[in-house]
Amino acid sequence: DTGVSQNPRHKITKRGQNVTFRCDPISEHNRLYWYRQTLGQGPEFLTYFQNEAQLEKSRLLSDRFSAERPKGSFSTLEIQRTEQGDSAMYLCASSPVQNRGHWNTEAFFGQGTRLTVV
């Protein structure tokens, strides 16, 4: 399978604990995005990388959240001191910057990591 891979698929943690999620994008995709999706809502943008550079962060990304993409390949999203409000599906997507000279290429999504904070 050469799609976007996310691990773990499910994570249950106690409030106050730290958690880390991993995303492996499609090989050679320059851009990697993190989104959060709560029940009954659409995905909300958190942050994105172009290669190893983090180019934009949403206001939703509080100081307890940090994302890295150290070698421009896989990415990690860490949440420190988790709160019940962090319970959500965390989605990763990747895309090339351009495809045959065209912008707005397709973003390919992983299946997500479902976080439950108890």
Add this chain to the structure above:
Amino acid sequence: GDSVTQMEGPVTLSEEAFLTINCTYTATGYPSLFWYVQYPGEGLQLLLKATKADDKGSNKGFEATYRKETTSFHLEKGSVQVSDSAVYFCALSEAGTASKLTFGTGTRLQVTL
């Protein structure tokens, strides 16, 4: 900021019925518009897209036309199948970039025999 508004679901249809899911947007400039679909237990998949006014995106019998004058991108299918049961998300991205997507809240479609 940019936003997308979708009709609320769930939408329940009999097989072979006509489907319309409304989507309107608010954005500066000329965004690109997308429909993504999420089948049960699977990740989001791009269904179709349109990058400029009057473009029609189509795939798997689904169609949507980019209407600048009404800021809409309604999804239609002439004859739905049980296998079309899924959640459908309308989304936009800033024109001329490979930037982030802004999604609507999603519309669940249930097709019955």
